[in-house]
Amino acid sequence: MSLSSNHDHAYHEDCEIYDRTLFGFWLYIMTDSILFATLFACYAVLVYNTFGGPGPAELFHLPFVLGETLLLLTSSFTCGLAMLSAHKRNKERTFLFFILTFIIGISFLAMEIYEFSSMIDAGHSWQKSAFLSAYFTLVGTHGLHVTFGAIWILVMLYHLSTRGLTLATLRRFSCLSLYWHFLDIIWIFIFTFVYLIGAL
């Protein structure tokens, strides 16, 4: 076997690993979607069980939620720009756009934490009614996912700066961007079913 065919063979294997990993990660995203489906199902059943207390129309502030939505959407966009840069092998731009994604994602989380804490301070904690339990679980789980995604971005930025834009780094970034886009899609459902319909 000549050296060049060894190299080709290793490269071909790396491409297979890349494709298999991305597909496997996609399957994980599908199972995570089912997880959210179950939380939505619970919310749908319990949304009117307010135990005499306030419901969605009384508690949710739509302009604030619109702000959260636009933030998360923008972070999904900057994540896409980051991946474009990564595919063009531009290490600096990839870094820049993922930092931007991180900052915008953190801002989303800050808004959500503010929203949650002001509800709890006003006495509307998840212990007060089935509706509130279902709401905090559903939206809280999404927020937890965003938090882990943000941590993952930091880890990947460390990878990027120390190891460079290798095939393995690209593979992991690709998984991260799948994850991040998926979170924005889940948020569309939360925005629609929890907040918008709740306000009606």
Place this chain on the structure above:
Amino acid sequence: MTHPNKDLQTSHDPFHSESSLKSYLIGFVLSILLTLSAYFLVEQRLLPKHELMIAILLLGLIQTYVQLHYFLHLGEQEKGMRWKHLAFLFMILVSFIIVGGTMWIMYDLDSRVMNMNMNTHHELKEGSV
């Protein structure tokens, strides 16, 4: 078996991708428009309640498709065997069964129980299951 993973590959070089700036821009702008439309429809109450609900649902579904297509590039694999697509459709099926089945069962149980109704909202709100 020759190259079983060829079906998964859209290209041979992972550094080459099917996405483009145009794709992300279109997806981003469309998503913003769809979000703002849904928001203003609700805020300004431009439609009666039942129609409003349907409109918001449709806008949400359209935006989901927009993001799946322009951000996640779902459905852009070669027509051969679209495994990602298939997995996605199966997830949708399972989700429908879980959400629809749960709501049906719980509604049915609820209708069989004598309720001392402490809820501020009527269970059988129009437009809900």
